[in-house]
Amino acid sequence: MLSDASHTDIASTDTIRIQDIALTIRLGSGSCWPAKQPHEGTLQPVHVTLSLMHDVKEAAETDDLAHSINYSDLAKELRGSIRNEPVFASVEEFSLHTYNALFQKNSLLDEHRGKVSELGICVVQLRPPLHCARVGVESAATFNVDTWTITRVRHFVDELTCHAIIGVNPAERLEKQDVVSSISIDSGKDGLQKEQWIDFRTIARTLYEEISMSSFFTLEALASSVAHKTLLTIKPVLPIHKVTVKAAKPSALVFAKYPEVEISRTMRDYQELTTSTIQKPLSSEVLETTTTNGIHTVAISLGSNLGDRFRNIELALRLLEIPQQLLSSDGEEESNEQGEVTGEEDSPLELTATVSVVNTSFLYETAPMYVTDQPSFINCACLVETNLPPTTLLRLLKKIELTVGRVPSIRFGPRAVDLDLVLYDQQVLDTRPPEDRATLDNLEGELVIPHPRLVEREFVLRPLNDMIPDYTHPVHHKSLRSLLNSLKIPPNEPQMHKVIPFPRLPLSTGTTSPYKCIPPVPETLTYWTYPATSHPPAFTHTDTRGKLNAHHPKRKTTYLMSTLNATPDSFSDGSTHDTLPTALSYARESVSAGAAIVDVGGHSTRPGAASVGVQEEIDRVVPIVQAIRLAASTNEEGGEESEKLRHILISVDTFRWEVAEAAVRAGANCINDVCAFTGPDYFLEVEGEEAVRRAEEYREGMKRVAREYATPCVLMHSRGDAGQNKGYKAMYGYAGPRGAVVEGVRVELGQKVDEVVRGRGGVRRWLVVADPGVGFSKTVEGNLEVLRDAKGMVEDVLVGQGDKKYRNPLAGYPFLIGTSRKSYIGGILAQGPGGRETVPTERVWATAAGVACAIQQGALAVRVHDTREMADVVTMADALWG
Known part of the structure; x- marks a missing residue:
C-alpha cells in the first residue's frame, strides 16, 4: 500500500476505535461502474472506522465495562440504521447519516454525550472507480450537550495506478512503468455539505488520463502536476483547500519497496503558471x-x-x-x-x-x-x-x-x-x-x-x-x-x-538552382503511398485535384519490383538479360505485367560469384537505363506501351556510389544497396578499424549521391558474403528462440540506417526503405523467421537487453521483401520423403507463398523475377490483407 494503514489522524488523549466495520450500503455514485438507476443505487461494500475521543482512565483503573463504551453494541446500532437499505446519493451523505444514527436520542452515545468529546468517521469504498484501490471520506465532529458540529473533512483516492513514462534513465524514456499515486484533499469543515461533494469517478478518470499521457523525468514534477490537476478539477467545489499527493515508482529500486515523494499544495502555489514568468516576452x-x-x-x-x-x-x-x-x-x-x-x-x-x-x-x-x-x-x-x-x-x-x-x-x-x-x-x-x-x-x-x-x-x-x-x-x-x-x-x-x-531523372536541361552553391532539385516523377501507422483504418485515395477523400477508401497497394540482372552469373537468371535487346524485352514485359519499378543490377551477389570492376559494372547497367529512358523514341510501334516503359521507375542494384551516380545521371530513380551503404565486406561484429574506414567511404559516397539527386534508397541487411555469418543466437538469443534473427536485423540494419539518416549530410528519412535481407547470411529457419515476422522489424518497440534497451531504429520505416527463387526455398522443397531438388526457375509457386506472406506482413514492395505471375499473387494478397 502507498498510503497509511489507517486514514484516521484525529488527535486525542484517549481514543476508542472500531476498525473497518464491514457494511453493504446502496450508493448512487462513486462505484466501480456507474449505477444504471442512480436514484435506486447499487449495493456497495464499505468499511467504516469509528474513532471516539473518550477518557478511558476510570475504566482502566476499575477494569469495569460500565465506565467504557460497548463497541459491540455501537456497531450493532450502525448496522441497524441501514436495515431498510436506504439509498445514499454519496459517501458524504452516508457519513452524515452515521453521525445522526449514532447520536440520536436514546442511542448508546447519547448516554455518553458528556464523555465523548469528538467522533471521527472514516468511510472507505472497497469497490471504487477503476484504477484506484480505495476512495473515501474521513471526517470528525465535536459535541456539546445538544448538538454536534463537523470540524474537518478529508476526501482521499488511494493507490491510483497508471502506466507512464517517468525517470531519467534512457530505458525509462522508452517504456512505460507503473506509477502509483495517492491523493488526499483537505475539504474543510463544510466538505460533507451537498454543494461540496466530490465526484470520485471524475477525479480518478481525469488523473488516470493525465498521468498516463505524462512523461516527466522526476517524481517531484509528476506529484506537482497531479496536485495541480486535482486542484483544477475540484476548484468549482472546493476553491481554496489543500491537496496532498504521494507519488511512487514501485519498479525503480531493486532492494527497496519503492521511492516516494509527498507534497502538499494549494492553488496559490500555481499562480505563477497563469501569470507565467516563462511566457514573459523577450525583446x-x-x-x-x-x-x-x-x-x-x-x-x-x-x-x-x-x-x-x-x-x-x-x-x-x-x-x-x-x-x-x-x-x-x-x-x-x-x-x-x-x-x-x-x-x-x-x-x-x-x-x-x-x-x-x-x-x-x-x-x-x-x-x-x-x-x-x-x-x-x-x-x-x-x-x-x-x-x-x-x-x-x-x-x-x-x-x-x-x-x-x-x-x-x-x-x-x-x-x-x-x-x-x-x-x-x-x-x-x-x-x-x-x-x-x-x-x-x-x-x-x-x-x-x-x-x-x-x-x-x-x-x-x-x-x-x-x-x-x-x-x-x-x-x-x-x-x-x-x-x-x-x-x-x-x-x-x-x-x-x-x-x-x-x-524525374535524368535532369532536364532547364532544371536550375536559385543559388549555384546548391545542386538543382529534380522534378518529381511520381510517388508511392503507404499507411502512416502500423494498424491504419481504411486507406484514403487522392482525387484528380490532389485532395484526400475520406469517403471513398482505397486499399493499400503493394508495389512490384521486377528484377533485371544484366550479369552472366546471377544465381537465378544469369546471362538471360545481359544483352540490350533481352534486357529491354524483359523490362517491357514487366511493365506490361504490372511492375511499378525495374531493378537493374550489374554485379552478382551470389556466394562465390566473381567480382567485377567499377567500370565494367557501369558498362553493364548504364546502357540498359539509357535504353529504357529512350524506349518511346526507338520503338515507334509501341506507342502507349513504350511511353509507359520510358517513364517506368528504375532502381540500380549496386553497393558502389560510382555506379549509383552513373546510373542516376542516366535516368535511374532509386538506389537498391544490398550492403546498406557500407560496402560488401563490412560486418560490425567481425571487422576492425580498416573495415570501418572503408565502410565510411562507401557510406559518404552513397549519401552524397542520394542527397544530391533526392533518390529513394533500399537499404538491405547483410553480413558480408551472403553465405556466411548465419548465427544470431549468440548475440540476440535474449529475443527468444524465434526472435533472434529479427532482433539482429533491427539492431544491425538499424544502426546502418541511423548512420545514413542522422547527422549532417544525412539522407532524408522519407527516402529510406528497409530490406531484411531474405537469403543473405541467414539459415533456412532464419529466413522463415524474417518472413513470418517482417512487420516486427519496423515496429515501435525496444531493442537490446537490460538497461541498454533503446527504441528500434527501424520503427516506422517501409520495407521491401525479396524472396523470389532464393536458395532457401530450394532447401525447403528438398526436405522430407517427398522432397525434390529444384533449380531457381522451378520455384515460382513456392515464391508465391513467400510473396503472399510478405504482403500479409505489410511490405511496401516485393522484388520478383516472374512479374506476370507474381502480379496476380499481389492482387489477391492485397485484396485479402490490404
Missing part, C-alpha cells in the same frame, strides 16, 4: 544577442500544397543550409560564380551564420485543416543545428518561403512552401505584449515558441514523433509521443499517409 535585442553563443537544436515544420510539392520541400531544406547567402541586409543579393553573395555589407551574425539539417521525419500527405477547399498537403519536419537566435532564424525561414515561391494568401490557405519554427531547445518565447496573448489571431510578424498550435495538429506532431518522440514539451510537460497519442482525431477526418517521392 528583439535580447533574442538577437543572448543565443548566438553555441549551437542550438531547432525543430522546423514544413508543408506544401502548390506546384511540385516534393520539390518545393527539398529545395527549402537545401536553402536552409546556406543562411549566409540568404540573410543579406535587404534581401536584394545576387550570387557570383562561386555562389557567394554580393551586395551590401552583412552583419557579423549573418557572416558567421550556420544551419545544418541533422534529422528528418517521414513525409506525409495530409488533408488541409481550417480551409478545406484546397489541394492536399505534403508535410514533414526536420531538426537543425544552428547558431542563429530565434528571430533571425524566423527571418531566414520567411526568406526561404519567398525564394521557393510562396506568395501572400488567405490564412491557412494554399502555399508553395510553409516553414514554421516549432521548437527551439527547451525555450518558451512569446514576442507579443502580455495583453495581446489571449488570441492566436495576431501572430503575423511575431514569434511564439513552442508553436501554439503544435498540440492540435497531427501533421506536425506525427513528423516530430518520428525524430524525437521523448522530447518533453516545455509548456505541457508531456512527451511528443504522449501528445500524439492523446490527440483527439474526428472519425470522419481523412487519414494521413506516408509518401515516398521519386525524382
